[in-house]
Amino acid sequence: MTEHVSLTVNGIGREVDVEPRRLLVQLLREELDLTGTHVGCDTSQCGACTVTMDGRAVKSCTVLAVQADGANVTTIEGVAKAGAMHPLQSAFWEKHGLQCGFCTPGMIMAAMDLLDRVSDPSDEEIRHAIEGNICRCTGYHNIVLAIREAARTLRTGETASAGGVS
């Protein structure tokens, strides 16, 4: 028994038939081959599966694929436009905001939600905004710097400064 789901993923309309129990993250990874969205826990705790759905960050492991019917979903693969990295991606690279990279797509998508709402977040706001995302590698230090830097770039239009972390 399957249900039909129509949704837009990274700007492209997709039509799929799925079992009702199939999770959005499985739809993205298995049906659509968008494996940049990861699964890190069974309990909605880690945020590795974060995507945006109709513009807001959600944990795609806690959304049924059928619940996403008609939704506009953006995954990490859809963040760069015309081959140019999004300022968040550039800033994570610039500031060494990742190590193993496994939490990174979810972390960037959660940060995207923040920067859509708050243009000049404090470090405290940044840390609060990524509370639903666990990183086991970085201790969050450089992630905070990266999101701070991306916010600056988005505000001022300047690209990230060259060089490593401060």
Added chain:
Amino acid sequence: MIPAAFAYHRPQSLGDALALLSEHGAAAKLLAGGHSLLPLLRLRVASTERIVDIGRLGELKGVRPGADGSLEIGGLTTYSELLAGATMPWVKEAVEGIGDVQVRNRGTVGGAIAHADPASDLPAIALALGGEIVLQSSSGTRTVPVDEFFLGPFETAIRSDEILTSIRFPAQPEGATGAYRRIDQPASGYSLVGVAAVAAMADGRVGHLRVGVTGVGEAAYRARGVESAMGGSDGGTEAVAAAAEHAVDGMEVNSDIHADAAYRSAMARVITIRALEAALGR
């Protein structure tokens, strides 16, 4: 990580949803945002034959402030929507601390209230605000006072053929202010102890006080002992401290790997003091 199979319905109207519920009864589970149900289904500690997805019933969404200062919150309003629409700053501050941004974007007020997790924050806030829960079934609408709604762990006054359509909070008394204070269980983000208080002074005396407590008992409860001890007092530091001694009166206090009953009891008093003092503007 993979739920057991179930059938899926997405009714297009509240009436259709209620008809499905009356047809399938306890064999069907309601899905709103999914943030209470899906984690349990994934771990296979819950299972269901069918899911009735009411997540798109727009009629159940929305924060509707009344002209008299009352507030009605549709059951399908997400935490994020509540943040955008709530009129009371202390409620916003409290909701901002629930879960994480992803959870707040999907999790619904009605879902959390209906799930009645004994450590969930919203029930305590609802108890402090007072008011009533609106329940609909195919045979009609009824309301249950918030005070009579939470019956036990994950148990409420909702019957299996009913949908929680909204929560109505009355206008708060003149000059009333509220506060929510909590201690987290760090792993889950649920509260070890959470206390919500709404207080209003009248003629230098505490004229109105409602205190809701979560995390401590088998369900969220009103700390009536605290309320009566404070009522009519000057609301001063000593009165607050004395009243907080009643924070767990009559309760069998929870004990688990994160906090035993002694700690929860002691913290219920400490957090009650903090919530009261904040509500009283200190």
Added chain:
Amino acid sequence: MHFEGTVDIEAPRDRVWAFLMDPEQVGRCGPGVESIEIVDETHFRARAKVGIGFISARFLMEMELAEQYPPDRAVMKAHGQAPGSAVDASAEMRLSDCANGVTRMDWEADVSIAGTIASVGARLIQGTANKMIAKTFDCIRAKLEA
């Protein structure tokens, strides 16, 4: 987990005893019991959907009346399995007479839960188990007093 409690039942002791020794009767008070199958005088099986709120599991329970000292004391043992989980329990009930035809039942139960439910329900099990046990005894009393 250890639980204990006392229930006063307005019914004569021999009736209480007979009720407790009858799987069909007492079994129906077990949490979520859906069917009972008598194996022999001291053994029976029950299928039960155990849970509270959303959380539930279908257990196949093997029950044994391990000790009987009528009409004073009985010990019951239970082993149940659900996919990924298991429960083992031992319960002792002691009956005594009180005034006005009331029978007092003192009970103790040791319950150990294994598998999925133990490992994911840590913050919920104690309260839930408490609630279910209380319901079981409420049910026994209600049926006997009816």
Added chain:
Amino acid sequence: MTAETEADVLTAETQVSAGPVGQSLKRREDPRFITGEGNYLDDIKLAGMSHLAILRSPYAHARITSIDTSGAKAMPGVLAVIVGADIPYNPLPMAWPAGGSSGVQNNVNTPRVLATDDVKWTGEGVAAVVAETPEQAADALEAIQVDWEPLPAVVDAEKATKEGAPQLHENAPNNVVFVWKVGDESGTAAAIDSAEVVVRQRLVNQRLIPNPLEVRGDIGWYNPGTDEYTIWMSSQTPHIQRLLLGAFVTGIPEHKIRCISPDVGGAFGTKIFCYADMALVMFASKLVGGRPVKWVETRRESYQSTIHGRDHISYLEIAGSRDGTIAGLRVKTYANLGGRLSTIGPGIPTTLYGRVLAGCYKFPNVFCEVTGVYTNTTFVDAYRGAGRPEATYVVERAMDLFADEIGMDPAEIRRRNFLPPDSFPYDNPSGLGTAVNGEKIYIDSGNYEPALDKALAMAGYADMASTKAEARTRGKLLGVGLSSYIEVCGVAPSKWIGAVGEGWGAAMWESANIRIHLTGKIILTIGTQPQGQGHETTFSQIVAQELGVPVEDVIVQHSDTKGAPFGYGSYGSRTASVGGSAAIKAAGKVREKARRYAAHMLEASPDDIEVDGATYSVRGSPDKKKTLQEISFAIGLGFSLPEGMEPYLDETAYYDTPNCTWPFGTHVAIVEIDDETGVVDLVRYIAVDDVGNKINPMIVDGQLHGGIAQGVGQALWEGAVYDDNGQLLSGTMMDYALPRASWLPMFELDETVTPSPVNPLGAKGVGEAGAIASTAAVANAVIDALSPLGIRHLDMPYTAQTVWRAMSQAKGGQA
């Protein structure tokens, strides 16, 4: 510290680099990770792939009476159901016995691929299903019926050794795996007996669940056409797994096995080991006719069946005089190793713990006895730091306890007992320098006081009294904690490791192969295995530096046993110092061959060729020159070769370092405790580390950040909780708290630089340093905050309840 000493530390031997080494270059791995193009194990899809799920024991200790798989076999999509008796393989290998001194055979009692007769912990695999889809495999698991006979369980290592405890293995009376001793037993006893002051304390170093964000998984593929196996695995050690799976577990010839480790989403030790599932997917793939079989654990499975870390109960005694001079340290430790032994479990609490217990101090007498113990818990093995965080925790708590007893400042007692800079090379009394078959390792370098001074200055240590007083006005108890650590990294040399008594069953050298293709582009193939450390960046910096080419001209390949030289993988902070040195050595070989070929091209004597970067010129005739690119093209074509020279620039090097490396430093934690709730807040964290020369300082800092966060996690939040029946109650992230962004401050880092004298990079190790130092620093800070109440010790983690209870009891209140 005087100005001169600071200047010495910061300038002496500090690497001055004109090339890429020493630069904070952005990581070349990152574009794929930040665009979602990483390739982790679960991202791999192969034609015809099937899916495997494992049924795990709900009991911690039980006999398997029967298993009925008929229901599962009849389920939709099921290709095979496997039980232990079906699998002809051996139990998993145990490669690091703790040593001969115990007199106990401790390399037995390892897991089978699936349990056959009994289970020793909740989560041990007992059956498996292979199905068309993961859903079908999960559904079919529920249809397998197992009859169990539950047995009594024991989870506490100390209790497990006592009379009457449940027995796990017939060949291990009282559940003892080994009793391992190191140091001078009688000398230490005499020092303690005659000491002016002796402080004793029981310490629990709690069990941790490592939690790399990517769980483990494997894909096994048996190719019936070639009779060869390929296993994709999320592993730190693909070469070692090929060896172990071939020679020890399956008996399949090693050359018929290929192991590939794709991008690894964090590991922290958990992915060093040989796991049952690796062999299971091999067996399953052959069973289903050569279809690839994928298994990926769930997080809950990971908590039960991937290794845990730490779990020591220690009794420490520290003795000395009132002037702050330490005379002796005696420690007796129970190390919980779980229900069966993991690949190198016994090596962690022995060699990597007892031998570095004296830390950076000049203690005349040290004695350590470790009892390794079986319990009905998940097996325990190396988790970030592996033995050294445990040792640092013991000695750093001991220093604070002793300081408290004699009323001395914790910084002062450390300073008084530091090994002075002229001590090196130093044989420490807990047995590092103990000759084993004539081989020694020794602490080769160090300069501890400058790091301490720098950290104290950054923390404002001198003003701490007023900082504390200010916090009191806000209802907060402020505490400051120090941790001065040393670390043994890149365990080596192989001949010492291989000597009787330290028997890690393999050597510890590392490999590198450099090929310069005709166009001058360079491929470096390494035997180490990244899990987030940026090897592709770091190694390309090293090779570019050595060969004088742009970093962009070097790519780094790794993680596939096919065509790569054998390598031992990445763990124990060994990659830069050992693997990096292998790359330098390979580069040197290439450069030498290029130089000889340049001489041929330029018709000069090889002795007259000067190399400057990528330019090879004739001494005295700078116009007569060839670039490396010209050389690689010509030698690659091979049209003209000197007598005896082979074409192509392709050199492999194997590097065995003469000694371990010895990072050190001082960390300072500052915490505030809410005096009513017990909630602990880490408000500042200062780290001054000396990891020698840095290849990429940005990456080094990142490693420190992550290590610090994990160590802080142990001190404040993390802990595995079992009930008495062996049920893992902290079974998911809902009940096991991992550090989150809002709980941590920005970390304040600085350095001193004392290059390692034993490798050409002067690099030490950094992957574990943060975790080794930080747990003790935070612990000491919490106890310092509580010391005004008379509290001298508490066991971790310092949850709000734990701290509140201690405060309540100290105040004489209810608790």
